[in-house]
Amino acid sequence: xxxxxxPSPDLFTxxxxxxxxxxxxxxxxxxxxxxxLQRLVAAGVDSITALxxxxxxxxxxxxxxxxxxxxxxxHAAGIPVFVGIGALRTRDVLANVAAAEAAGAQGLLLAPxxxxxxxxxxxxxxxxxxxxxxxxxxxxxxxxGTTHFTFTLDLxxxxxxxxxxxxxxxxxxxxxxxxxxxxxxxxxxxxGNRVSIGISGDAFGASGLNAGCDAWYTAVGGTLPAxxxxxxxxxxxxxxxxxxxxxxxxxxxxxxxxxxGGSLRVTAAIAEHLGLVAPHSLxxxxxxxxxxxxxxxxxxxxxxxxx
Amino acid sequence: xxxxxxPSPDLFTxxxxxxxxxxxxxxxxxxxxxxxLQRLVAAGVDSITALxxxxxxxxxxxxxxxxxxxxxxxHAAGIPVFVGIGALRTRDVLANVAAAEAAGAQGLLLAPxxxxxxxxxxxxxxxxxxxxxxxxxxxxxxxxGTTHFTFTLDLxxxxxxxxxxxxxxxxxxxxxxxxxxxxxxxxxxxxGNRVSIGISGDAFGASGLNAGCDAWYTAVGGTLPAxxxxxxxxxxxxxxxxxxxxxxxxxxxxxxxxxxGGSLRVTAAIAEHLGLVAPHSLxxxxxxxxxxxxxxxxxxxxxxxxx
Numbered sequence: 230x231x232x233x234x235x236p237s238p239d240l241f242t243x244x245x246x247x248x249x250x251x252x253x254x255x256x257x258x259x260x261x262x263x264x265x266l267q268r269l270v271a272a273g274v275d276s277i278t279a280l281x282x283x284x285x286x287x288x289x290x291x292x293x294x295x296x297x298x299x300x301x302x303x304h305a306a307g308i309p310v311f312v313g314i315g316a317l318r319t320r321d322v323l324a325n326v327a328a329a330e331a332a333g334a335q336g337l338l339l340a341p342x343x344x345x346x347x348x349x350x351x352x353x354x355x356x357x358x359x360x361x362x363x364x365x366x367x368x369x370x371x372x373x374g375t376t377h378f379t380f381t382l383d384l385x386x387x388x389x390x391x392x393x394x395x396x397x398x399x400x401x402x403x404x405x406x407x408x409x410x411x412x413x414x415x416x417x418x419x420x421g422n423r424v425s426i427g428i429s430g431d432a433f434g435a436s437g438l439n440a441g442c443d444a445w446y447t448a449v450g451g452t453l454p455a456x457x458x459x460x461x462x463x464x465x466x467x468x469x470x471x472x473x474x475x476x477x478x479x480x481x482x483x484x485x486x487x488x489x490g491g492s493l494r495v496t497a498a499i500a501e502h503l504g505l506v507a508p509h510s511l512x513x514x515x516x517x518x519x520x521x522x523x524x525x526x527x528x529x530x531x532x533x534x535x536x
Numbered sequence: 537x538x539x540x541x542x543p544s545p546d547l548f549t550x551x552x553x554x555x556x557x558x559x560x561x562x563x564x565x566x567x568x569x570x571x572x573l574q575r576l577v578a579a580g581v582d583s584i585t586a587l588x589x590x591x592x593x594x595x596x597x598x599x600x601x602x603x604x605x606x607x608x609x610x611h612a613a614g615i616p617v618f619v620g621i622g623a624l625r626t627r628d629v630l631a632n633v634a635a636a637e638a639a640g641a642q643g644l645l646l647a648p649x650x651x652x653x654x655x656x657x658x659x660x661x662x663x664x665x666x667x668x669x670x671x672x673x674x675x676x677x678x679x680x681g682t683t684h685f686t687f688t689l690d691l692x693x694x695x696x697x698x699x700x701x702x703x704x705x706x707x708x709x710x711x712x713x714x715x716x717x718x719x720x721x722x723x724x725x726x727x728g729n730r731v732s733i734g735i736s737g738d739a740f741g742a743s744g745l746n747a748g749c750d751a752w753y754t755a756v757g758g759t760l761p762a763x764x765x766x767x768x769x770x771x772x773x774x775x776x777x778x779x780x781x782x783x784x785x786x787x788x789x790x791x792x793x794x795x796x797g798g799s800l801r802v803t804a805a806i807a808e809h810l811g812l813v814a815p816h817s818l819x820x821x822x823x824x825x826x827x828x829x830x831x832x833x834x835x836x837x838x839x840x841x842x843x
Contacts, residue, residue, distance in 0.1 A: 255627050287651045288625045318595045319820035320562050342651065344594045344682050345800055345822055355821040375651050377684055493652055513626035514662040515652055 240309055240336060241368065241396035241425040242443045243275030244461040247283040248451035249497055250297055251506035255513070257293055259300060261506045265452065266304035268505075272454035275444075275461075277305055278338055278368075280313035282375055283448040283493055287342055288512040291321060295328035302333040311336035311368060315376075317344055319355055326363050336395065337363065340370035341378045349384050360393030368396040368446075372429070374491070382419045389420035398446045401430020401437060409440035417441070431457070431492055432483035435476035438464035448492040449482070452500045453535050481529045489526075494518050498526040503536060547616055547643060548675065548703035548732035549750045550582030551768040554590040555758035556804055557604055558813035562820070564600055566607060568813045572759065573611035575812075579761035582751075582768075584612055585645055585675075587620035589682055590755040590800055594649055595819040598628060602635035609640040618643035618675060622683075624651055626662055633670050643702065644670065647677035648685045656691050667700030675703040675753075679736070681798070689726045696727035705753045708737020708744060716747035724748070738764070738799055739790035742783035745771035755799040756789070759807045760842050788836045796833075801825050805833040810843060 246269045251261040269277055279301040280286035280294055289297065298312045312329035314337050316322045322339065329337055339359055341352040360367055369388050371380045388394050397416065404412060416426055427444030428437025434445045438461060450457035456479060463472040476483075486492045493511070498518045500506045511517045518526060529535075553576045558568040576584055586608040587593035587601055596604065605619045619636035621644050623629045629646065636644055646666055648659040667674055676695050678687045695701050704727065711719060723733055734751030735744025741752045745768060757764035763786060770779040783790075793799045800818070805825045807813045818824045825833060836842075 282652070341821070344649065345589070346681070346797060347821060348797075348823070350826075351821045351823050354823060358820075374653070490653060490655075513665075514648070514654060514658045516655070516658050516661060519657075 240276070240366065241427065243445070243465065244450055244454070244458055245276040245278045245311065245427065245444055245446050246274040246451040246454050246457075247278045247281035247446065247448045249500055249506060249510065250280065250284040250286075250289065251500070251510040252285070252512050253507045253510065257289075257297065258507060258510070261510075262297070262300055263304050264505060265500075266301060269451065269454050270304070270306045270308060272458055274308060274450070274454050274458065276309040276311060276336075277301060278311040278313065278446060281338060281370075281446070281448070282372060283451055283496060284313060285512050286313040286315060287317075291324050291328065294325055295332065298329050298332035298334060309335040311338050313338040313340070313370070314359070315340040315342045315370065317342050319358060322355070322359060323362055326359060326365075330363060330365060334365060336366050336368060338368045338370050338398070340372055340376050343376055343378050347378050349381065352378060353384065353387055356388050356391055356394065360391045363393070365393075366395035367393050368398055368427070369394060370398050371400055372398070373400060382415065385416060386419045386421070389423045394424060396425040396427055396444065398427045398429050399442075401428055401433025403433070404436070406436065406439065409436055413437075413441040432476075432486060435460050435464060435472040439469040439472055449496050452496050452505065456535070479533060481533060482535070485526060485529055489518060489522055494522075495526050498523045499530045499535065502527040502530055547583070547673065548734065550752075550772065551757055551761070551765055552583040552585045552618065552734065552751055552753050553581040553758040553761050553764075554585045554588040554753065554755045556807055556813060556817065557587065557591040557593075557596065558807070558817040559592070559819050560814045560817065564596075564604065565814060565817070568817075569604070569607055570611050571812060572807075573608060576758065576761050577611070577613045577615060579765055581615060581757070581761050581765065583616040583618060583643075584608060584758075585618040585620065585753065588645060588677075588753070588755070589679060590758055590803060591620060592819050593620040593622060594624075598631050598635065601632055602639065605636050605639035605641060616642040618645050620645040620647070620677070621666070622647040622649045622677065624649050626665060629662070629666060630669055633666060633672075637670060637672060641672060643673045643675060645675045645677050645705070647679055647683050650683055650685050654685050656688065659685060660691065660694055663695050663698055663701065667698045670700070672700075673702030674700050675705055675734070676701060677705050678707055679705070680707060689722065692723060693726045693728075696730045701731060703732040703734055703751065705734045705736050706749075708735055708740030710740070711743070713743065713746065716743055720744075720748040739783075739793060742767050742771060742779040746776040746779055756803050759803050759812065763842070786840060788840060789842075792833060792836055796825060796829055801829075802833050805830045806837045806842065809834040809837055
């Protein structure tokens with residue numbers, strides 16, 4: 230008998246878009262955020278992950294995060310909403326779980342945010358505590374560039390054994406297609422096919438999907454969903470070369486991410502350039518790109534006809 | 537004419553003790569904290585820095601941090617109190633500044649806590665904002681192991697130029713005595729003698745003071761002040777060899793820090809072993825040492841007659 234409350238097996242597949250949480254004068258710019266969500270709905274993304282790294286989750290208070298979760302469900306027009314619940318302290322993670330549940334989220338995204346370096350046991354126990362506290366499925370958020378925690382295959386396996394862990398968001402990295410496929414297969418073998426595997430690191434979306442990832446957890450796709458959906462649909466249709474071609478067309482954007490320290494500041498600058506969010510949309514102390522860098526980002530956006 | 541409000545030039549010298557903020561059932565154990573402070577007063581430390589990394593500052597809410605700042609001043613018996621104000625978001629840093637001022641702190645300790653990697657300009661602007669917002673002197677907290685931000689000599693120099701920056705807490709590292717002296721002299725030259733320089737990384741306290749550091753910002757000294765004060769006084773009296781001998785006697789403790797990933801978990805385990813704080817005194821997700829590791833820490837504490 231199937232559990233009527235079990236999440237759809239397809240919930241963590243396809244394109245999950247990670248919108249910015251635009252800030253204006255240190256407050257959440259709710260109108261701009263609603264505008265970003267409307268673009269995602271119009272484009273037809275498969276899911277929306279609010280409060281990912283691109284959504285500046287760790288910089289927001291518990292109340293602000295509850296509000297963003299609410300706004301996301303409100304504007305998602307029925308598209309499944311996942312909510313990032315990570316925080317430095319387990320107590321605060323659990324408060325974020327409750328708020329995400331109350332808002333009507335269909336999934337949770339949890340990164341082992343650290344200040345003091347965490348051990349594998351610290352991280353396992355964090356996920357055990359969270360999955361014990363909620364019926365919502367949890368995406369394991371592996372993002373060593375921000376959390377400074379490195380997952381092992383063995384920890385992936387232990388986490389996949391927890392009831393409630395439904396997907397793993399793996400970091401992108403440059404690999405040959407056969408190496409990438411073998412990498413995904415190793416993770417799949419270790420986790421016994423119990424979880425979906427999603428690629429992140431936007432430059433690696435196409436190659437990750439071609440290598441067998443079930444989902445693309447895309448940062449830039451939260452602001453520019455259309456080109457990322459085209460890549461995703463090509464890969465899903467088995468048109469691997471077409472997916473790579475579409476991704477290669479965006480190479481100037483991937484280069485900019487690599488040159489300017491990641492996707493967040495560039496994506497925010499492009500959203501500002503397109504008038505989707507107000508200037509200085511990131512929370513301080515993050516100043517965002519310099520004026521010169523912003524001009525460069527705007528040029529790339531214009532040349533690639535991103536809008 | 538001297539500014540009557542200017543901090544004493546000696547304020548950021550000698551031993552500054554960093555107490556744990558003991559947690560019990562996810563709440564601050566105020567009685568245990570008061571007990572830790574009384575030990576520091578009885579030992580005669582030169583200053584107390586509440587809410588350093590050892591004080592688990594980033595894990596606590598703004599309200600909890602305000603309460604710890606209050607408690608510290610209340611129990612410090614006139615010993616100068618510095619308060620850690622770092623947070624991921626500038627807005628929260630400023631709230632911590634206000635609470636530390638209200639509590640009667642005489643100095644502030646600010647680390648560039650990061651999730652998204654910070655640029656030099658992000659960090660400079662953070663310190664500029666804080667020093668503009670308060671008259672209290674600020675200690676620059678350079679702790680790359682937890683903040684993942686690497687200061688350059690050039691940034692030290694820019695920060696030392698800010699009115700209000702009074703000291704730099706530098707990370708400890710293994711160096712020969714002449715290299716260590718040259719290292720401190722380079723920092724002193726870059727900062728134009730405008731700030732005190734304090735060593736951290738407890739294994740390097742003696743060699744740092746011998747190399748010309750003005751202060752020792754000591755984590756373990758917040759729990760075990762007496763042996764760290766003996767080292768400090770020897771170094772201050774020009775008895776460099778004696779300071780090194782006293783530090784070498786504690787080598788099993790320094791080895792344990794190196795083996796078990798830093799001072800926090802070991803210091804907490806020793807405080808628990810000595811009955812100064814209740815078991816499980818660190819905030820989750822930090823589980824603390826395993827039972828085996830705790831036995832090892834207790835053995836070292838007993839062998840060295842730490843109490």
